[in-house]
Amino acid sequence: xxxxxxxxxxxxxxxxxxxxxxxxxxxxxxxxxxxxxxxxxxxxxxxxxxxxxxxxxxxxxxxxxxxxxxxxxxxxxxxxxxxxxxxxxxxxxxxxxxxxxxxxxxxxxxxxxxxxxxxxxxxxxxxxxxxxxxxxxxxxxxxxxxxxxxxxxxxxxxxxxxxxxxxxxxxxxxxxxxxxxxxxxxxxxxxxxxxxxxxxxxxxxxxxxxxxxxxxxxxxxxxxxxxxxxxxxxxxxxxxxxxxxxxxxxxxxxxxxxxxxxxxxxxxxxxxxxxxxxxxxxxxxxxxxxxxxxxxxxxxxxxxxxxxxxxxxxxxxxxxxxxxxxxxxxxxxxxxxxxxxxxxxxxxxxxxxx
Amino acid sequence: xxxxxxxxxxxxxxxxxxxxxxxxxxxxxxxxxxxxxxxxxxxxxxxxxxxxxxxxxxxxxxxxxxxxxxxxxxxxxxxxxxxxxxxxxxxxxxxxxxxxxxxxxxxxxxxxxxxxxxxxxxxxxxxxxxxxxxxxxxxxxxxxxxxxxxxxxxxxxxxxxxxxxxxxxxxxxxxxxxxxxxxxxxxxxxxxxxxxxxxxxxxxxxxxxxxxxxxxxxxxxxxxxxxxxxxxxxxxxxxxxxxxxxxxxxxxxxxxxxxxxxx
Ligand SMILES: Nc1ncnc2c1ncn2[C@@H]1O[C@H](COP(=O)(O)OP(=O)(O)OP(=O)(O)O)[C@@H](O)[C@H]1O
Ligand SMILES: [Mg+2]
Numbered sequence: 001x002x003x004x005x006x007x008x009x010x011x012x013x014x015x016x017x018x019x020x021x022x023x024x025x026x027x028x029x030x031x032x033x034x035x036x037x038x039x040x041x042x043x044x045x046x047x048x049x050x051x052x053x054x055x056x057x058x059x060x061x062x063x064x065x066x067x068x069x070x071x072x073x074x075x076x077x078x079x080x081x082x083x084x085x086x087x088x089x090x091x092x093x094x095x096x097x098x099x100x101x102x103x104x105x106x107x108x109x110x111x112x113x114x115x116x117x118x119x120x121x122x123x124x125x126x127x128x129x130x131x132x133x134x135x136x137x138x139x140x141x142x143x144x145x146x147x148x149x150x151x152x153x154x155x156x157x158x159x160x161x162x163x164x165x166x167x168x169x170x171x172x173x174x175x176x177x178x179x180x181x182x183x184x185x186x187x188x189x190x191x192x193x194x195x196x197x198x199x200x201x202x203x204x205x206x207x208x209x210x211x212x213x214x215x216x217x218x219x220x221x222x223x224x225x226x227x228x229x230x231x232x233x234x235x236x237x238x239x240x241x242x243x244x245x246x247x248x249x250x251x252x253x254x255x256x257x258x259x260x261x262x263x264x265x266x267x268x269x270x271x272x273x274x275x276x277x278x279x280x281x282x283x284x285x286x287x288x289x290x291x292x293x294x295x296x297x298x299x300x301x302x303x304x305x306x307x308x309x310x311x312x313x314x315x316x317x318x319x320x321x322x323x324x325x326x327x328x329x330x331x332x333x334x335x336x337x338x339x340x341x342x343x344x345x346x347x348x349x350x351x352x353x354x
Numbered sequence: 355x356x357x358x359x360x361x362x363x364x365x366x367x368x369x370x371x372x373x374x375x376x377x378x379x380x381x382x383x384x385x386x387x388x389x390x391x392x393x394x395x396x397x398x399x400x401x402x403x404x405x406x407x408x409x410x411x412x413x414x415x416x417x418x419x420x421x422x423x424x425x426x427x428x429x430x431x432x433x434x435x436x437x438x439x440x441x442x443x444x445x446x447x448x449x450x451x452x453x454x455x456x457x458x459x460x461x462x463x464x465x466x467x468x469x470x471x472x473x474x475x476x477x478x479x480x481x482x483x484x485x486x487x488x489x490x491x492x493x494x495x496x497x498x499x500x501x502x503x504x505x506x507x508x509x510x511x512x513x514x515x516x517x518x519x520x521x522x523x524x525x526x527x528x529x530x531x532x533x534x535x536x537x538x539x540x541x542x543x544x545x546x547x548x549x550x551x552x553x554x555x556x557x558x559x560x561x562x563x564x565x566x567x568x569x570x571x572x573x574x575x576x577x578x579x580x581x582x583x584x585x586x587x588x589x590x591x592x593x594x595x596x597x598x599x600x601x602x603x604x605x606x607x608x609x610x611x612x613x614x615x616x617x
Contacts, residue, residue: 185486
């Protein structure tokens with residue numbers, strides 16, 4: 001195994017161990033908040049995967065909701081309540097939806113992609129509201145999850161789910177890091193920067209987009225199943241556009257570089273939401289908005305940029321004086337060289353001898 | 355054979371099947387005819403330059419040959435096989451690679467990262483799990499940069515690199531797959547006059563050991579004379595001359611429509 005991969009796995013394992021231990025000391029309300037934040041974080045991580053490939057989905061609520069409903073329905077109707085099984089069901093549901101929808105919308109970009117994803121999530125919302133057999137707009141209750149056959153009592157239920165959430169999020173995050181660091185991950189970033197070039201180099205932009213979409217959808221489904229269990233209830237609002245907006249909020253807050261930042265951003269969202277709800281229930285969205293504005297202004301690349309950078313390959317060549325003076329010279333002569341290159345091409349042709 | 359002192363002449367007798375052939379290509383943009391019944395063959399290993407004034411249809415030709423633009427009619431053959439309907443990705447797989455008039459790079463990434471993108475895209479180094487740059491792929495990328503004299507720029511973000519360096523990187527990325535046919539769209543545009551020859555020297559030296567047919571679009575006639583063994587002159591979507599450099603450059607039509615009678 002490569003050193004970088006080992007570092008990711010070890011770092012992830014240590015962080016997971018610390019957070020698991022911390023769970024035993026944490027108060028009940030914090031465990032619940034943290035679990036919910038982790039669920040949100042896993043969904044938002046999917047958006048980060050998409051963002052690195054150059055698109056943003058404003059409709060992750062769709063897979064989030066689908067995962068929650070699939071897990072919830074199976075738990076409520078078939079009595080299958082094992083947390084890991086339900087999380088898997090959520091993930092698989094997301095992946096299946098991603099694999100169907102992904103190829104259809106992978107050729108859209110920017111606002112069209114965003115709007116299509118919102119539209120699809122709102123279609124699901126509309127359908128669920130009408131489906132009275134499964135609760136209509138009220139949704140339905142999800143039975144208490146069990147853990148490998150063990151039904152925890154009232155006091156330990158939150159802790160058990162929190163621990164499950166940490167493990168699932170930890171594994172998801174590590175896989176995500178490994179993907180980001182891989183050649184496939186680099187390809188995804190290249191697609192974001194220059195699709196034309198990627199196609200001309202011989203790789204399918206479409207394939208990268210679909211891959212990212214399926215991964216994001218899988219994450220969305222897992223997050224949905226987790227939060228369905230944490231809340232003990234699911235309803236069509238899981239697929240409402242405001243829910244999707246919150247995932248985007250978390251992803252932008254976190255930035256594209258750090259996987260851990262997504263969970264930090266997510267816990268910030270949950271804490272701000274809880275406290276604002278308590279102290280200024282009418283205006284908490286305002287607080288959230290101001291917070292996002294501050295981050296965009298002062299940390300345009302998200303809070304992850306505080307400790308992680310976009311560099312993929314560590315420098316080997318020393319930046320010697322020659323290089324540096326060249327750079328200064330280039331800057332003084334031309335600003336944007338791309339523009340210079342295009343402009344310069346014209347006059348040379350008219351007077352080829354000049 | 356020609357006025358090129360820098361290179362030994364290659365494969366004088368042209369092989370039976372041309373590596374690349376265009377048959378009656380037509381392409382119009384509205385009323386503008388960017389390609390009018392273009393038929394041409396390229397022999398393996400030849401170094402051909404495409405000249406012509408602005409808007410003559412050189413880039414359009416490159417775009418059609420690489421599958422980016424679909425010709426209105428006509429056919430493109432690679433090693434005698436029809437490839438007219440292929441997309442750029444498929445053409446790349448078949449060994450037709452190109453560089454761009456405006457370098458197409460991943461701007462916020464460094465040169466070595468851009469080069470790794472090229473290696474990743476070539477499929478040999480693609481993986482979902484192995485860290486990119488591991489198992490020698492970073493060394494491979496750096497070696498490629500070195501071949502094009504770009505070592506000192508390896509770890510610089512490409513958005514801040516000078517025009518000539520960006521051009522070279524663009525070409526180097528196209529060479530990763532060891533193409534059969536390499537098309538360079540104005541490799542020296544936007545590069546200062548003193549830098550043009552060193553740039554072309556670097557490119558030609560890097561290609562010297564490859565068995566590659568090179569087509570390059572170029573406006574500078576000194577460059578054209580020195581680095582190609584054949585010139586194709588375009589005017590208004592048509593080929594008006596196609597011969598050895600000295601013949602083409604002394605052609606009346608070429609002097610009138612391309613070089614402005616300066617030569
Ligand atoms: N995508 C397009 N849409 C409309 N017109 C186009 C398009 N591409 C090229 N043209 C037109 O076709 C003609 C040929 O253009 P082309 O880019 O091939 O010229 P060129 O020989 O490469 O010129 P230059 O030296 O300026 O690069 C021009 O008149 C141009 O305006
Ligand atoms: Mg052109």
